Amino acid sequence: MTRCRICGLEKRAEIDAALILGRPLRVISKEFGVRRSTLHRHSRHVRGQAEKAIQRVTLEYSKHLRQSMAQVQKATLEILESAKRGGDRELALRAAEQARQNTECMRKLLSRTAEPKVNQKRNPGTPELVVEYEGAAHVA
Numbered sequence: 001m002t003r004c005r006i007c008g009l010e011k012r013a014e015i016d017a018a019l020i021l022g023r024p025l026r027v028i029s030k031e032f033g034v035r036r037s038t039l040h041r042h043s044r045h046v047r048g049q050a051e052k053a054i055q056r057v058t059l060e061y062s063k064h065l066r067q068s069m070a071q072v073q074k075a076t077l078e079i080l081e082s083a084k085r086g087g088d089r090e091l092a093l094r095a096a097e098q099a100r101q102n103t104e105c106m107r108k109l110l111s112r113t114a115e116p117k118v119n120q121k122r123n124p125g126t127p128e129l130v131v132e133y134e135g136a137a138h139v140a
Ligand SMILES: [Zn+2]
Pocket: 002, 004, 005, 006, 007, 041, 042, 043, 045, 046
Protein backbone atom coordinates (compact mmCIF):
# COMPACT_ATOMS: atom_id res chain seq x y z
CA MET A 1 0.00 0.00 0.00
CA THR A 2 3.10 2.10 0.01
CA ARG A 3 3.40 4.62 -2.75
CA CYS A 4 7.11 4.95 -2.31
CA ARG A 5 8.79 5.47 -5.66
CA ILE A 6 11.93 3.62 -4.60
CA CYS A 7 10.34 0.49 -3.09
CA GLY A 8 9.13 -0.56 -6.53
CA LEU A 9 12.33 0.16 -8.41
CA GLU A 10 14.43 -2.60 -9.92
CA LYS A 11 17.51 -1.02 -8.37
CA ARG A 12 15.99 -0.89 -4.92
CA ALA A 13 18.52 -3.35 -3.45
CA GLU A 14 21.40 -1.20 -4.68
CA ILE A 15 19.79 1.93 -3.28
CA ASP A 16 19.12 0.20 0.04
CA ALA A 17 22.74 -0.94 0.20
CA ALA A 18 23.94 2.62 -0.43
CA LEU A 19 21.65 3.92 2.34
CA ILE A 20 22.78 1.25 4.79
CA LEU A 21 26.41 2.01 3.99
CA GLY A 22 25.73 5.62 4.91
CA ARG A 23 26.50 7.16 1.56
CA PRO A 24 25.36 10.78 1.36
CA LEU A 25 21.85 11.31 0.01
CA ARG A 26 23.09 13.79 -2.59
CA VAL A 27 25.44 11.16 -4.01
CA ILE A 28 22.79 8.42 -4.05
CA SER A 29 20.31 10.88 -5.51
CA LYS A 30 22.63 11.71 -8.37
CA GLU A 31 23.67 8.12 -9.01
CA PHE A 32 20.17 6.67 -9.15
CA GLY A 33 18.25 9.68 -10.40
CA VAL A 34 15.89 9.94 -7.44
CA ARG A 35 15.06 12.99 -5.37
CA ARG A 36 16.67 13.42 -1.98
CA SER A 37 13.30 13.83 -0.27
CA THR A 38 12.17 10.52 -1.79
CA LEU A 39 15.37 8.87 -0.55
CA HIS A 40 14.82 10.32 2.89
CA ARG A 41 11.28 8.91 3.03
CA HIS A 42 12.44 5.56 1.69
CA SER A 43 15.18 5.25 4.32
CA ARG A 44 12.41 4.55 6.87
CA HIS A 45 11.36 1.52 4.83
CA VAL A 46 14.93 0.27 4.83
CA ARG A 47 15.14 0.60 8.63
CA GLY A 48 11.93 -1.39 9.07
CA GLN A 49 13.20 -4.23 6.93
CA ALA A 50 16.63 -4.20 8.55
CA GLU A 51 15.02 -4.45 11.97
CA LYS A 52 12.92 -7.45 10.94
CA ALA A 53 15.94 -9.18 9.39
CA ILE A 54 18.05 -8.63 12.51
CA GLN A 55 15.30 -9.98 14.75
CA ARG A 56 14.97 -13.09 12.58
CA VAL A 57 18.72 -13.73 12.64
CA THR A 58 18.95 -13.08 16.39
CA LEU A 59 16.12 -15.51 17.14
CA GLU A 60 17.66 -18.19 14.94
CA TYR A 61 21.04 -17.70 16.57
CA SER A 62 19.67 -17.92 20.10
CA LYS A 63 17.74 -21.04 19.19
CA HIS A 64 20.94 -22.59 17.84
CA LEU A 65 22.90 -21.63 20.98
CA ARG A 66 20.23 -23.06 23.27
CA GLN A 67 20.21 -26.34 21.36
CA SER A 68 24.01 -26.53 21.52
CA MET A 69 24.05 -25.83 25.26
CA ALA A 70 21.36 -28.44 25.83
CA GLN A 71 23.53 -31.01 24.05
CA VAL A 72 26.59 -30.04 26.11
CA GLN A 73 24.57 -30.33 29.31
CA LYS A 74 23.16 -33.70 28.30
CA ALA A 75 26.68 -35.03 27.62
CA THR A 76 27.93 -33.61 30.93
CA LEU A 77 25.10 -35.26 32.87
CA GLU A 78 25.82 -38.57 31.14
CA ILE A 79 29.45 -38.32 32.27
CA LEU A 80 28.28 -37.51 35.80
CA GLU A 81 26.00 -40.55 35.90
CA SER A 82 28.70 -42.79 34.46
CA ALA A 83 31.25 -41.53 36.99
CA LYS A 84 28.81 -42.14 39.86
CA ARG A 85 28.06 -45.66 38.64
CA GLY A 86 31.76 -46.39 38.28
CA GLY A 87 32.58 -44.95 41.69
CA ASP A 88 34.89 -42.29 40.23
CA ARG A 89 34.22 -39.57 42.77
CA GLU A 90 36.75 -37.13 41.37
CA LEU A 91 35.30 -37.30 37.87
CA ALA A 92 31.79 -37.11 39.32
CA LEU A 93 32.73 -33.94 41.20
CA ARG A 94 34.26 -32.39 38.08
CA ALA A 95 31.21 -33.32 36.01
CA ALA A 96 28.89 -31.90 38.66
CA GLU A 97 30.87 -28.63 38.64
CA GLN A 98 30.73 -28.55 34.85
CA ALA A 99 26.97 -29.16 34.93
CA ARG A 100 26.62 -26.26 37.37
CA GLN A 101 28.63 -24.02 35.02
CA ASN A 102 26.54 -25.15 32.05
CA THR A 103 23.38 -24.28 33.93
CA GLU A 104 24.75 -20.84 34.79
CA CYS A 105 25.76 -20.30 31.17
CA MET A 106 22.27 -21.30 29.97
CA ARG A 107 20.67 -19.01 32.53
CA LYS A 108 22.72 -16.08 31.20
CA LEU A 109 21.99 -17.06 27.63
CA LEU A 110 18.26 -17.24 28.21
CA SER A 111 18.16 -13.95 30.09
CA ARG A 112 20.01 -12.20 27.27
CA THR A 113 18.29 -13.70 24.29
CA ALA A 114 14.72 -14.20 25.41
CA GLU A 115 13.53 -10.94 23.92
CA PRO A 116 15.98 -9.43 21.51
CA LYS A 117 15.60 -5.71 21.27
CA VAL A 118 16.79 -3.84 18.28
CA ASN A 119 17.69 -0.21 18.55
CA GLN A 120 18.24 1.74 15.45
CA LYS A 121 19.43 5.27 15.37
CA ARG A 122 19.71 7.56 12.48
CA ASN A 123 22.65 9.87 12.28
CA PRO A 124 21.43 13.41 11.78
CA GLY A 125 22.07 14.65 8.28
CA THR A 126 22.71 11.28 6.71
CA PRO A 127 20.55 8.23 6.10
CA GLU A 128 23.14 6.11 7.86
CA LEU A 129 21.58 3.43 9.94
CA VAL A 130 23.29 2.59 13.17
CA VAL A 131 22.06 -0.72 14.38
CA GLU A 132 22.67 -1.72 17.94
CA TYR A 133 21.07 -4.57 19.59
CA GLU A 134 20.63 -5.65 23.10
CA GLY A 135 20.20 -9.28 23.88
CA ALA A 136 23.18 -10.27 21.82
CA ALA A 137 23.88 -13.88 22.52
CA HIS A 138 27.09 -13.19 24.36
CA VAL A 139 27.94 -15.83 26.86
CA ALA A 140 30.66 -14.84 29.27
ZN1 LIG B 1 10.34 2.83 0.09
